Amino acid sequence: MLRTEPSARQAPAADDGTRPGRGPELLVLLFSAGAAVAAVAQPFVLGRTLDLLLRDGDAGRWLTLTAGLLLGELLLDSLTSLFTGRCSAGWTAAIRLRAFAGLLGAVPDRARGCTPGDVGTRLTLNAADAGSAPAARAALTASLVTPVGALAALAVVDVWVAACVLAGLPALALVLRAFARDTGTSVAAYQHTQSEIASRLLEALDGTATIAAAGTAARERRRVLAPLGELATLGGRMWALHGRALGRSGVLVPLLILAATAVGGLRVASGAMTVGDLLAACRYAQLTAGVGVAASLLGAVVRGRAARGRTLALERMPALSYGTRGLPPDGPGDLELRGVRVVRDGREVLRADGVRIPGGATAAVVGRSGAGKSVLAAVAGRLIDPDEGHVLLDGVRLDRLTREALRTEIAFAFERPALGEGTVAEAVATGPRPVSREEVRQAALAAGADGFIRRLPRGYDTPLPAAPLSGGEHQRLGLARAFAHAGRLLIMDDATSSLDTATEHEVDRALRRSPRPGTRLVVAHRPSVAGRADLVVWLEEGKVRSVASHRDLWTLPDYRAVFGVVGVEASAPGAKPALPPEPEEARP
Numbered sequence: 001m002l003r004t005e006p007s008a009r010q011a012p013a014a015d016d017g018t019r020p021g022r023g024p025e026l027l028v029l030l031f032s033a034g035a036a037v038a039a040v041a042q043p044f045v046l047g048r049t050l051d052l053l054l055r056d057g058d059a060g061r062w063l064t065l066t067a068g069l070l071l072g073e074l075l076l077d078s079l080t081s082l083f084t085g086r087c088s089a090g091w092t093a094a095i096r097l098r099a100f101a102g103l104l105g106a107v108p109d110r111a112r113g114c115t116p117g118d119v120g121t122r123l124t125l126n127a128a129d130a131g132s133a134p135a136a137r138a139a140l141t142a143s144l145v146t147p148v149g150a151l152a153a154l155a156v157v158d159v160w161v162a163a164c165v166l167a168g169l170p171a172l173a174l175v176l177r178a179f180a181r182d183t184g185t186s187v188a189a190y191q192h193t194q195s196e197i198a199s200r201l202l203e204a205l206d207g208t209a210t211i212a213a214a215g216t217a218a219r220e221r222r223r224v225l226a227p228l229g230e231l232a233t234l235g236g237r238m239w240a241l242h243g244r245a246l247g248r249s250g251v252l253v254p255l256l257i258l259a260a261t262a263v264g265g266l267r268v269a270s271g272a273m274t275v276g277d278l279l280a281a282c283r284y285a286q287l288t289a290g291v292g293v294a295a296s297l298l299g300a301v302v303r304g305r306a307a308r309g310r311t312l313a314l315e316r317m318p319a320l321s322y323g324t325r326g327l328p329p330d331g332p333g334d335l336e337l338r339g340v341r342v343v344r345d346g347r348e349v350l351r352a353d354g355v356r357i358p359g360g361a362t363a364a365v366v367g368r369s370g371a372g373k374s375v376l377a378a379v380a381g382r383l384i385d386p387d388e389g390h391v392l393l394d395g396v397r398l399d400r401l402t403r404e405a406l407r408t409e410i411a412f413a414f415e416r417p418a419l420g421e422g423t424v425a426e427a428v429a430t431g432p433r434p435v436s437r438e439e440v441r442q443a444a445l446a447a448g449a450d451g452f453i454r455r456l457p458r459g460y461d462t463p464l465p466a467a468p469l470s471g472g473e474h475q476r477l478g479l480a481r482a483f484a485h486a487g488r489l490l491i492m493d494d495a496t497s498s499l500d501t502a503t504e505h506e507v508d509r510a511l512r513r514s515p516r517p518g519t520r521l522v523v524a525h526r527p528s529v530a531g532r533a534d535l536v537v538w539l540e541e542g543k544v545r546s547v548a549s550h551r552d553l554w555t556l557p558d559y560r561a562v563f564g565v566v567g568v569e570a571s572a573p574g575a576k577p578a579l580p581p582e583p584e585e586a587r588p
């Protein structure tokens with residue numbers, strides 16, 4: 001589950017229009033306070049009008065004033081609704097953008113715990129609830145004008161009736177407090193369960209082929225909907241709390257009004273109040289005790305606060321900070337891992353000390369599944385920082401480099417590249433520096449992608465959503481993008497896993513012909529890839545077991561076992577095991 005980590009370095013506060021002005025919020029406050037003032041003034045004016053009508057049969061200006069107040073309240077209420085909508089929309093968009101920026105700027109493996117469903121819920125439902133809170137808060141503040149103003153006006157009309165209403169207010173305040181407290185807990189649990197269902201649903205959608213193949217649709221449906229019971233219970237509890245608050249206030253408020261009317265009646269009987277005063281006093285008692293409006297606004301504020309916590313968790317995800325140094329110009333790309341340790345969930349997942357890869361060399365990173373290959377690749381290109389030790393490129397620590405130096409000199413290619421929805425050419429060209437059309441084509445040629453791109457309906461200008469690509473073709477576009485932007489270090493993490501051996505070999509040959517080959521770190525699962533590398537970094541259970549050439553390592557049964565080659569070649573005592581044969585199609 002996502003947590004905010006206040007001590008961690010955080011993404012810089014966004015200052016790109018993601019902080020809406022307080023204008024709409026202030027207008028909501030102003031208009032709703034105005035509407036409240038009009039509501040408070042009405043009983044007094046109405047009482048006065050009634051008295052004049054009863055006495056003289058003509059209320060003169062007072063009648064016009066009554067109508068004006070009624071219309072004014074109506075107009076102010078409409079303006080409040082209009083600016084509430086604007087305020088909520090502005091804040092929702094801002095909160096969403098900030099959470100999204102935080103997520104995209106986060107250290108990638110920290111974002112690993114976010115499931116798509118959970119992120120989706122936070123960015124949609126939770127952001128909308130959080131965005132509604134500022135307007136609700138403004139309206140709630142303004143709603144205080146009504147009871148306070150009504151009580152003051154009541155005191156002016158008759159102090160005894162006011163005292164009677166005042167005596168009942170603490171009970172109403174307690175009802176509201178209990179409502180706010182209990183609702184806060186239920187709302188947080190409700191939002192969490194909502195995101196749990198969304199996560200499960202998206203997981204299921206991601207695995208539709210597996211579910212169909214295994215015939216487990218019914219089981220999957222049960223799994224996705226399992227938290228539904230809890231959601232219903234939590235939803236029921238929230239409605240119950242709301243209902244209880246309304247029920248309690250529904251008893252208290254009429255009792256209070258009844259008591260105020262009784263006291264007012266006695267005062268009229270004793271001649272201390274007029275009939276118009278009684279009318280005003282009853283209405284003021286009603287306004288003072290009008291807890292229903294406050295309860296729903298309070299509910300929105302509480303819901304918004306819980307939701308804001310959930311969007312803030314995305315916004316404040318730990319991000320990398322950058323230094324101020326550049327790299328020495330024309331450096332060869334020497335890579336060194338010094339005393340590197342990476343710890344996750346209390347477990348050491350990588351230890352690498354004294355690993356040096358000379359500039360221009362190709363190093364294969366090999367090891368069994370879970371050995372730490374991707375972690376090493378991420379540390380080497382500073383997608384993550386090690387918990388201890390340093391990575392140096394041409395003698396400069398990566399964490400001291402500027403963001404620009406880091407991203408223009410180190411390129412990555414991944415197993416499943418995210419290519420966006422632009423055209424094929426745009427997908428390849430997107431990166432830290434502008435790339436010409438010719439460079440795009442050269443990169444595509446090197447990645448073995450030019451051929452299939454030309455066969456697409458509009459060639460390089462085919463929009464990706466209209467390009468039916470196979471897994472290998474998709475991967476080749478990712479490779480082309482990495483080649484187009486490669487600086488002195490290129491890291492390929494399983495980036496050729498979907499290519500056939502011949503294409504993979506072609507890609508390797510093209511890279512070697514590149515005018516500026518640079519250093520390459522390739523996560524490899526095939527012995528042929530390791531065999532073509534200048535040296536191999538062999539990982540075992542998170543530790544570097546050896547850095548040597550594939551030829552030398554192949555003599556070791558444990559090394560051969562990494563590739564699933566067990567025993568056979570080592571069977572002749574003293575004989576040096578043969579290298580595995582290159583697949584026929586891989587030979588130049």
Ligand SMILES: Nc1ncnc2c1ncn2[C@@H]1O[C@H](COP(=O)(O)OP(=O)(O)OP(=O)(O)O)[C@@H](O)[C@H]1O
Nearest residue numbers: 109112344345349368369370371372373374375376
């Ligand atoms: N953010 C993380 N939180 C917890 N554990 C992690 C994290 N990142 C990596 N690990 C753990 O570190 C170990 C090494 O992971 P890594 O992805 O580097 O393996 P790998 O050698 O690339 O495996 P494969 O060949 O299967 O892709 C794994 O046990 C993995 O679960």
